Amino acid sequence: MIDTRELGRRPGAMRRLQRVVPAPDNLSSPVIEVTPGSDIDLDLRLESVMEGVLVSGTAAVLVAGECGRCLDALHAGLDVDIQELYVYPGHADPDDELPEIVEEMLDLEPALRDAVVLALPQLPLCKPDCAGLCAECGERLDDVASDHTHARANPRWAVLARLTDLADDEPADDTSPAYDTREN
Numbered sequence: 001m002i003d004t005r006e007l008g009r010r011p012g013a014m015r016r017l018q019r020v021v022p023a024p025d026n027l028s029s030p031v032i033e034v035t036p037g038s039d040i041d042l043d044l045r046l047e048s049v050m051e052g053v054l055v056s057g058t059a060a061v062l063v064a065g066e067c068g069r070c071l072d073a074l075h076a077g078l079d080v081d082i083q084e085l086y087v088y089p090g091h092a093d094p095d096d097e098l099p100e101i102v103e104e105m106l107d108l109e110p111a112l113r114d115a116v117v118l119a120l121p122q123l124p125l126c127k128p129d130c131a132g133l134c135a136e137c138g139e140r141l142d143d144v145a146s147d148h149t150h151a152r153a154n155p156r157w158a159v160l161a162r163l164t165d166l167a168d169d170e171p172a173d174d175t176s177p178a179y180d181t182r183e184n
């Protein structure tokens, strides 16, 4: 809740508001969330206009989730732009559903929630060029050598693998026991 009394109703009046608020629960998308209870740094400008108060500025939030490519845990800061017009009672146009100023207070949370959820990335990445996971072994590709390959990825080995497959298809006439009895 933000008190608008200090601002006054004279159009053009302006006030900067910097405040740290705890993040509400469930400020999230299916893939990433704002850490509940973490600090949200608000840096807002309140501007008195004819029909109400225009709030604009940024909310700096802390998000947590996992990288959409390599699945590593991800913690990052995100700056979210906020802009919302709050109207005085009686100035509300029923068609445009603007939030109202109630008893000279305005409720920032719905606007904050909408802005943050909209700003959350669809595909969170630990870094923009994250190479993801190796399709063969599941290793994180940024953690392994750049020439990380598997035998099957090499065409020469692929030929050998095919030959081995052919051999396996032949009738097994040289069946050997699982262990060598001569050692006993």
Ligand SMILES: [Zn+2]
Pocket: 067, 068, 069, 070, 071, 072, 125, 126, 127, 130, 131, 132
């Ligand atoms: Zn990653």
Ligand SMILES: [Zn+2]
Pocket: 134, 135, 136, 137, 138, 139, 148, 149, 150
């Ligand atoms: Zn691999």
